[in-house]
Amino acid sequence: MAAFFSKFFPYFTKHWDDMGELLLDHLQIAFTVLGISLIVSAGLSILIYRSEFLSTAVLGLFGAIYSIPSLALFSVLVPLLGLGKPSAVFALVLYLQYILIRNILAGFHAISPAVLEAGAGMGLSPAQLFLRIRLPLALPIIIGGMRIAIVAAIGMTVIAATINAGGLGMLLFEGLRTHYPVKIVWGTLLCAGITWIANSLMYEIEKYCLKKANGELPAKEVIKSIYGKKVA
Amino acid sequence: MTMDLNQKKNDVPVLKFQRVAKRFPNAQINAVNDVSFSVNRGDFITILGRSGSGKTTLLKMVNRIHEMTAGDIFFEGENIKNLNLQDYRRRVGYVIQQIGLFPHMTVAENIATVPSVLKWEKTRIDTRVDVLLTLVGLDPAEYRNRYPGKLSGGQQQRVGLARAMAAEPDLMLMDEPFGALDAITRQTLQDELVKIQQKLNTTILFVTHDIQEAFKLGDRVIIMDEGEIQQYATPINILFEPANDFVSQLVSAEDAVQKLKVLRAGAIASDLGFQTKSGDLRIDKDVYLDKVLARFFETRAEYFVVTGKDGQPIGQISWEQFKNFAQFRKDGVDSKKEAV
């Protein structure tokens, strides 16, 4: 134990630049995955939104993929896309579809039909209805999905190191292979740290959007009247 | 030129149904069947009928939430199928039963919805919002920046009404707007709606399944059953000349006292026939007959002079005549006067 602690901090002072690189690499993979996933899931959601049959079918398919262990999925993809980042990103995008599509659909379906009928009946165009009514009301649930997706992406990126995709998993697995607990602990700590930060950040955004959707934020006019006077 | 245009606008019915029918996909029968009627500018029309009689379907065909499957609807003389859907809907105020306020927008933002898509100037919108809030009995300073979640049911209903009136629509569609309210709030809002309607001369199509409400509010009442119009007439006409068994059964359930509550002085006034004196007691044509009865008892007057919109005498009600009427003998009524 004492041996562990005598190496723990010196390891950091010696290797902080390598660790930083792995950390950035990790974040880069996770956010690339998230970005691509968002675009794909938004597109798919638009295609299937109106059809209950398609919604069930597509969610069922991605639900099944989501239940495949990541290691297994990586191994299937390596022969097709090779070792490294492309396979990892592809697999993770597949995984996140379930979480994201499920929440996007849930977000839009949770909007009261009366609210939509009122909006359409008053003559809002489909685009106005989407931007002014649908999106702000669906956003809290969508952001909630993004929060879970980010956490999942950061976690699964660790596993992606097994197919040489880079990131903090490299540190962790190297530690495992070489029986070097200090590396394992640093890898775990950094990973948990960014997960925690990402989760907390998204949680705040989610809370803000929820308050906005429920009409619990102070009205813009009120904010203006408070700050407007101070500035003037 | 403008005169001509206005003249034309007044002659053409605001709304005209021509053999309109609606069959929902997979339905065996028409929800609305072969309906024809027209509505003139400034009319307050109520649509009365049992649950499932097709009232909502009829109303929603007007703003094309439901598409008719046969017939034509004309808005100010134009076939609504030829109008740009969004532009048209912005000219038709819509109050739905479930209110449907936007929960993420303040009261002011809700009310400003149509004016803002019509790109009104901000100052004009702000003024309009305050005018409307005052009109529906909410203090602008207090309610402008509230969110719908922090309003009572009655207040939400008022905001819904203000929102529908925001861009000065030519026609208002209201689907059981007061359905979910307690009796007292409901009555207050009914009275306010009548006042607003008379002040602005708005044309209103108002769905209800409450016979009292239909007769109290409507200048004319459309009685619907099984997707068809059973009768379209003034309240007094429906009460005294029901068109068929269905209507007579519907109205016979109303006792004499109830009838006094839904008919107005103007409906039973007879010709003046004499020069009014300064001592004559006057009564507005829109006062309900139960109030008229109360005033006969209060004042022990022999007759009242009935006055119109501008306070001009337009007829009289004598106690003798009122007594006859209150016993609901049909000969107590001059049926030509009912349309006042």
Ligand SMILES: Nc1ncnc2c1ncn2[C@@H]1O[C@H](COP(=O)(O)OP(=O)(O)OP(=O)(O)O)[C@@H](O)[C@H]1O
């Ligand atoms: N979207 C729909 N799809 C299929 N059938 C419908 C639809 N909306 C209404 N109907 C049917 O059309 C008929 C008329 O319904 P409508 O809603 O117009 O009745 P209503 O008079 O408004 O009744 P209520 O007083 O209960 O609101 C009913 O038989 C109803 O089941």
Ligand SMILES: [Mg+2]
């Ligand atoms: Mg209805």
